[in-house]
Amino acid sequence: xxxxxxxxxxxxxxxxxxxxxxxxxxxxxxxxxxxxxxxxxxxxxxxxxxxxxxxxxxxxxxxxxxxxxxxxxxxxxxxxxxxxxxxxxxxxxxxxxxxxxxxxxxxxxxxxxxxxxxxxxxxxxxxxxxxxxxxxxxxxxxxxxxxxxxxxxxxxxxxxxxxxxxxxxxxxxxxxxxxxxxxxxxxxxxxxxxxxxxxxxxxxxxxxxxxxxxxxxxxxxxxxxxxx
Amino acid sequence: xxxxxxxxxxxxxxxxxxxxxxxxxxxxxxxxxxxxxxxxxxxxxxxxxxxxxxxxxxxxxxxxxxxxxxxxxxxxxxxxxxxxxxxxxxxxxxxxxxxxxxxxxxxxxxxxxxxxxxxxxxxxxxxxxxxxxxxxxxxxxxxxxxxxxxxxxxxxxxxxxxxxxxxxxxxxxxxxxxxxxxxxxxxxxxxxxxxxxxxxxxxxxxxxxxxxxxxxxxxxxxxxxxxxxxxxxxxxxxxxxxxxxxxxxxxxxxxxx
Numbered sequence: 001x002x003x004x005x006x007x008x009x010x011x012x013x014x015x016x017x018x019x020x021x022x023x024x025x026x027x028x029x030x031x032x033x034x035x036x037x038x039x040x041x042x043x044x045x046x047x048x049x050x051x052x053x054x055x056x057x058x059x060x061x062x063x064x065x066x067x068x069x070x071x072x073x074x075x076x077x078x079x080x081x082x083x084x085x086x087x088x089x090x091x092x093x094x095x096x097x098x099x100x101x102x103x104x105x106x107x108x109x110x111x112x113x114x115x116x117x118x119x120x121x122x123x124x125x126x127x128x129x130x131x132x133x134x135x136x137x138x139x140x141x142x143x144x145x146x147x148x149x150x151x152x153x154x155x156x157x158x159x160x161x162x163x164x165x166x167x168x169x170x171x172x173x174x175x176x177x178x179x180x181x182x183x184x185x186x187x188x189x190x191x192x193x194x195x196x197x198x199x200x201x202x203x204x205x206x207x208x209x210x211x212x213x214x215x216x217x218x219x220x221x222x223x224x225x226x227x228x
Numbered sequence: 229x230x231x232x233x234x235x236x237x238x239x240x241x242x243x244x245x246x247x248x249x250x251x252x253x254x255x256x257x258x259x260x261x262x263x264x265x266x267x268x269x270x271x272x273x274x275x276x277x278x279x280x281x282x283x284x285x286x287x288x289x290x291x292x293x294x295x296x297x298x299x300x301x302x303x304x305x306x307x308x309x310x311x312x313x314x315x316x317x318x319x320x321x322x323x324x325x326x327x328x329x330x331x332x333x334x335x336x337x338x339x340x341x342x343x344x345x346x347x348x349x350x351x352x353x354x355x356x357x358x359x360x361x362x363x364x365x366x367x368x369x370x371x372x373x374x375x376x377x378x379x380x381x382x383x384x385x386x387x388x389x390x391x392x393x394x395x396x397x398x399x400x401x402x403x404x405x406x407x408x409x410x411x412x413x414x415x416x417x418x419x420x421x422x423x424x425x426x427x428x429x430x431x432x433x434x435x436x437x438x439x440x441x442x443x444x445x446x447x448x449x450x451x452x453x454x455x456x457x458x459x460x461x462x463x464x465x466x467x468x469x470x471x472x473x474x475x476x477x478x479x480x481x482x483x484x485x
Contacts, residue, residue, distance in 0.1 A: 047389045070391035082382035086404040099391035147390070 001025040001183040002046065002151060004209070007055030011041050018055070021202055021209045028177050028184045030194040033204035039187045040079070042209070043153050046185070047074045060150060070099075072151070075144030075182070079155040081136055083128045089139050090115075090124040096147040114142045117176065134165035138172070145180065152177065154186040158193060170196055244466055251459045259460035264436045265445055269464070271353060272441040276421040279360035283368035283417035284410055291372025291413075292398060296381060312366040317426025320362055324431040325350065355432035356439055360421035367420050368413040375409025376402065408479055415479075419472045422465065 003022040009015070016038045023029045033039050044050040046057060048069035057065045064072050084092060093114050097107045115121040118138040123131065128139065137157060144152060157173070158166045174197060177184050188194055194201055201212045259265060294306055312320060328338040328350050342348040349355050383405075384397040392400065425443040428434075434444040442465050449458035 044385075049385050049388065068393075069385075069388040070393070072389070074389055076386055076389040078382050078386060080380070080382060082380060082386045084383055084387070084401055095387070096390040099396070143386075143390070 001027070001060060002185065003056075003058035004042075004046075005056040005058065007045065007057060008053040009038070009041055009045050009050060010053055011038075011050065014038065014041070016041060016207045019207070019209050020055075021211065023183060023185060023200065025183055026181045027199045028174075028186065028197055029200045029202060030186045030188055030198035031202045031204060031209070032188060032191070032194055035189075037204045038207065039204055040155055042204070043076070043155055043185065043187060046072075046151075047076045047153055048072050073147075073149045074151045074153060075147070075149035076153045077137075077140045077144050077155065077157055079157075079159065081140040083136060083139060083143075085128065087128065088124070089120060089126050089128065089131075092128070092139050092143040093124075093146050095143065100147060110146065114146060117179075118142050118172070132165075133161050134169060137161065137165075137169050141172070141176065145176065145182070148180070150183060152182045152184045154184065156187050156189070158188070158190070166193075173197060244463075247459050247463050247466070251456055251463065255456040256460040256463065259449075259457040260464065262457065264440065265442075265457070265461060267437045268440040268442050268445045268461075271356065271439075272422065272443075275353065275356045275360055275441060276418050278357050279364050279421040280368075280414050280418035282357075282361050283365040283421075284372075284414045286365050287368035287372045287413055287417070288403070288406070288410060289398075290369050291374075292376050292402065294369070294373050295376035296384075309366055309369050312363045313370075317363070317424070318430055321359060321427030321430030324355075324359060324362065324427060328431075350431065351433045351435070351439060353432070353439060356428055356441055359427035359431045360424045362427060363424055364417035364420040368417040371413035371416055372406070372409055375406045375413070378409075379405050411479055412476055415472050415476050419469060422468060422472075 001022075001024055004019050007019045008017050009019070014036075019042065031039050031042065041050060045052050046059075048064070048067060048071075052065060055065075056063050059072060059074070084095070087095070090111055093111045094107050097110060102110070111124070112121070115124055118141060120135065120138050120142065123135060123139070128136065131139065141157075154173070158169055161169060170193065173184075173186075176182075186194075186197060202209050203212055204210075260269070290309070294302065294309070315323075328341075329336060338348065338350050347354070349358065379402055384392075384394075384401050387397040387401045388394065423443060425447065428439070428441060428444060429447070432439040434440055434448055436448065440448065442461055445461045446458045446465075449455075449461065
């Protein structure tokens, strides 16, 4: 479903060289690595917000390397969520559907469906100012999933949440991705979060993306846990 | 520190107080009832408004461009935009005059506008607007650039992943967030246009009832020894400037703090 083929990306002085990995359809992959190693850069390249110097990015078997972001059918939730300050919650959910010229009744139906799925029906008329961290996260997820993308990219979606909300959103992510079958790439620093969510687990070290085996992942999870 | 700051504030207050004490209400009324001054007032309101609207129309996309994109020549454009701010006003007026009358072979901009388009500019009211626009637009661009610098570009990125073009992301996401900055930029442009004098004098002249605006009225009244009328018009301009500044503060954009 997602394939990086020897992708080179330059971002200022920082450079990723010959990055290659693939994620199968419907899988939930987690990408880990220390701060400043290029995790967000990979996500931005995947959704077309950053140009790559060389290599190919394939989605659904198509070379999308030079495609504009809107044509890639990717739902993106950045770390700061980047909600639209002048929009209501409902307008966030409608936005991509309006751009795709869906019929008004289809839009209303989809918004109701999403709001129910994300438990934000009571928030639909609210402006985003004053929403809690968990509520904002749900709105950002709803906006990203509204047009039924085939790929979902999550940049540290749980990092700014308290423990209780984090568990809540973590469970929601698992349910959403299982129900929609969307292929997900999720960036995190948290090994426990990765263990709870990931079908596959990648690590970025020295500009290279490598997949961890199940044993390595369990080992890392143990060493990251407070008891360990 | 506070003593020096107080001195400056005191100076401004004293300047206005001196103007107020110099003239009486009767003098002020007599001055503003003069047909020449009323005509200058009307032209000032009209020209400042047109110059401010033109400025925001140009400044919004240009400010966005300078804030969001890195491209070859960006530094040069950034510098060119600032030139009217640092240029002596008379030089700007002189440059406008030369531009409109410089012959390119047999072709001259002013002659073409006058003879072929039927819209002469130099020493007429359009010259007033162009002179005001040349300076006020630079301030509007600066204000809009700061406005867009303060808006998170990530929201526009997300909008693009949702299906927006760059243009749609600007119009639907960035622009609605920039309304306070747009009002601030329009107000600043309007205030700058109000205070413009040098370029207008050189490029549009100071013909009574034709190209006279309030700033040139002060000059004309002074030149014929009508100090009371000059002070009255000055106070009128102070009042207009205060209204503009109050609007800015009320909007609370933080851009002028």
